[in-house]
Amino acid sequence: MWYYEKKLQYPVRVSTCNPMLAKFLIEQYGGADGELAAALRYMNQRYTIPDKVVGLLTDIATEEFSHLEMIATMIYKLTKDATPEMLKEAGLGDYYVNHDRALFYQNAAGAPFTATYIQAKGDPIADLYEDIAAEEKARATYQWIIDLSDDTDLNDSLKFLREREIVHSQRFREAVEILKEDQNQKKVF
Amino acid sequence: MTKKMPPEFYQLLEEIQAIDFVIVELNLYLDTHPTDYEAIRQFNEQTEKSMKLKIAFEQKFGPLMNFGRSYSNYPFNWIDTPWPWQV
């Protein structure tokens, strides 16, 4: 089971009321390489992956949920007090019509979240390579959002999230090495 | 109703965030390096530090965790604002 802790993993500050940034950030909320897809992908793969790497998948999945909460916080703060007029100008008019300011799992282009974002092949190497690729794609997405954002406080949190993708990628790469039994662990039959 | 959190709230919270972050990093590292004795020692040391900081924080600002991982005052103060996305 899980417990909830009443804190973010990293402080999130937003300096300007800029709903257009929320429109970009929603890619990491409900997009193909977003935090929800990552959390669900790892949490789901762990049931059938070799025991040696179940702990890692559980822990990274858990951390991804805390990143999902950080992204939600950013979107919430960027849209909380924005007027319908401001949302319309930011390209969020159609979003407002459908959801008001409620958060919704969709990507930046408005496509709703789908389970097809979550690959589960059952082959441990295929799945871990998928995970490494997912981390690199999420890192790239953070780069492109930082490129589009002038909010230094927001970018500070986004740089933290980008760095976490790097560390997760590192650990998944190590998991592949463990499954290759390259760590001087000889098989005993 | 406007309730403003004092600077101390943010300071203590960030101190906890920092220690807990070190613990997350060591945890993921240990998931793939389970025999690194020094890292385990540091993990346990930081865990103890985190627990102490949280006890001090909770006495001032209320429970950090649900489902019996934190004690409650009267009335039940788990439900008090601010929630993490509001701070």
Add this chain to the structure above:
Amino acid sequence: MFSQYKYWMPYISPFDPCKPIKVKSYATPPQLYMGFQPPNLPQFATPKEALRAGTLWPALFSAYPNPHNGGVKND
């Protein structure tokens, strides 16, 4: 010297409609080179520094935007 960014010069046609970006770059962060992380790597001095960096180990830290072009985004 090792850089976490690599550069390349795309072909430029006289018929390209936008002002050409002569040099393009992409990121090659540390996890691509580290292999299995060795034990006892140096750590950031304080938990707060580690939190700010997003990692406990400077060897895994990657700056963005690219600090070697004056932090210009999307060069």
